[in-house]
Amino acid sequence: MRKKTTERVRKHLQKCAHKQMTTTYSELMERFDLTTREIRPVLQQLVDEDGTHMLVSIVRSKQTNRPSSGYFDSLTKSSEADYKKMTKKAFKRWS
Numbered sequence: 001m002r003k004k005t006t007e008r009v010r011k012h013l014q015k016c017a018h019k020q021m022t023t024t025y026s027e028l029m030e031r032f033d034l035t036t037r038e039i040r041p042v043l044q045q046l047v048d049e050d051g052t053h054m055l056v057s058i059v060r061s062k063q064t065n066r067p068s069s070g071y072f073d074s075l076t077k078s079s080e081a082d083y084k085k086m087t088k089k090a091f092k093r094w095s
Contacts, residue, residue, distance in 0.1 A: 006045045017094035022058045057086035
């Protein structure tokens with residue numbers, strides 16, 4: 001099930017990036033009927049498959065308009081810590 005959900009989330013995030021829009025964790029959880037415990041592994045799977053944080057950089061907290069601490073905890077490349085730069089790259093890639 002998680003693989004299928006991950007692919008659905010990937011397609012949604014690619015559409016958001018194409019429209020140059022960010023989204024929120026709560027919007028993703030509601031849209032895909034995910035709990036807080038379920039959203040993180042889905043996003044981590046995207047990072048693992050893509051080898052980059054580019055696509056997940058467009059997912060933000062409603063309160064801070066920044067990625068959650070999980071985004072930063074799972075960084076594999078220090079250059080990806082700049083989520084604004086990663087967001088611009090995502091917008092460019094999927095535009």
